[in-house]
Amino acid sequence: MNPLYHRTQFLLSTLEFARDVPDTGFEVAFVGRSNVGKSSAINAITNQKALARASKTPGRTQQLVFFQVDAQRRLVDLPGYGFAKASGQAQERWRKALEDYFQHRKCLKGVFLLMDIRHPLTAIDRLMIEWCHRLQRPLHVLLTKADKLNYGPAKNTLLKVQQSLGLSCQLFSATQKLGIDSAHAMLDRWFEIE
Template sequence: MNPLYHKARFLLSAPDVSHLPPDTGSEVAFAGRSNSGKSSAINALTGQKSLARTSKTPGRTQAINVFPLDESRRLIDLPGYGYAKVPAKMRAHWQRALPEYLAARESLRGLVIIMDVRHPLTDFDRQMLEWCVQAGLPAHVLLTKADKLKRGPGMSTLQRVRSELDRDFPQTSAQLFSAAKGDGIEALHRQLDEWLEESEKQQAESY
């Protein structure tokens, strides 16, 4: 397990892309439909109970939260999407801002898309994946709350999701994840290591 992720700390909540830290180094972003378990996944990943605020109220994350890991690497928590009770003006704002962030942020190395294993690949999820394709950005699907399903149905869902991703969004990976049981944390660490450490190597070689 990479101890880097346990060093995550809260830096700021940005109301829009222009208020983010300088676009240097490397970062991985997390996006997911409201109430999909995004905050719980970030907390499990970092081994911290309250780094990302969890709430039973969907749509709680309405800004871009920045969690530095060290001087050059960051985790980014994007606003939850797909929740109808968010004010229409704010929904329209993020509908513009999210694809802008994915396409224009040069330090962004990959996007982790959080989906409830019981309700994967919604229209909103597919929209995020489409934006990743347009931005040339790799994505990794995290099927959360896997403890809510028995192993057989969980693996069956994973196989179905991977099949649909291979067909519609090739080069997008997927895994099962349970924040409650800690299942899938090491696999997620490996994916983030691949994105962040490869970036560090490329930057070092460029000097």
């Protein structure tokens, strides 16, 4: 476990990231369907209770939320896809911001794709995977809410997802602190931490 991540702080929320956050250093993004546990995962990885705001209402993250790990490294919580109860105009703004972020952000070194272990590989997850592959963005899958399944079924789901995608994947539970060391190891790699 790397204590560096425990010092992470909120930086800002914006859709105008190109203007508001310099495209320097290293960023790792968290993406997934609404209600998949992105905020909870960020809180667990940083060992903080309320760094990222978790909500019972899906789709609350409506901007790109930047967290400062250190002077050169940031975590980015991206708007969830799938549930957002927002106007078509607002959703179009988010879509455009996400597209610009994935296509043009030079400091983006990796993407954690979060999927609920009980509902993995939805059509929209597969689109995100194809998009990241096309843009050559490294992906690592967190199968969240792994505590909701017994170990055997959870492991079987992990193996099926790994075989289907050919990507690095892991089990993750924010409530049971499962998979945090593996997530830290992936962050260390993307952030080029020895």
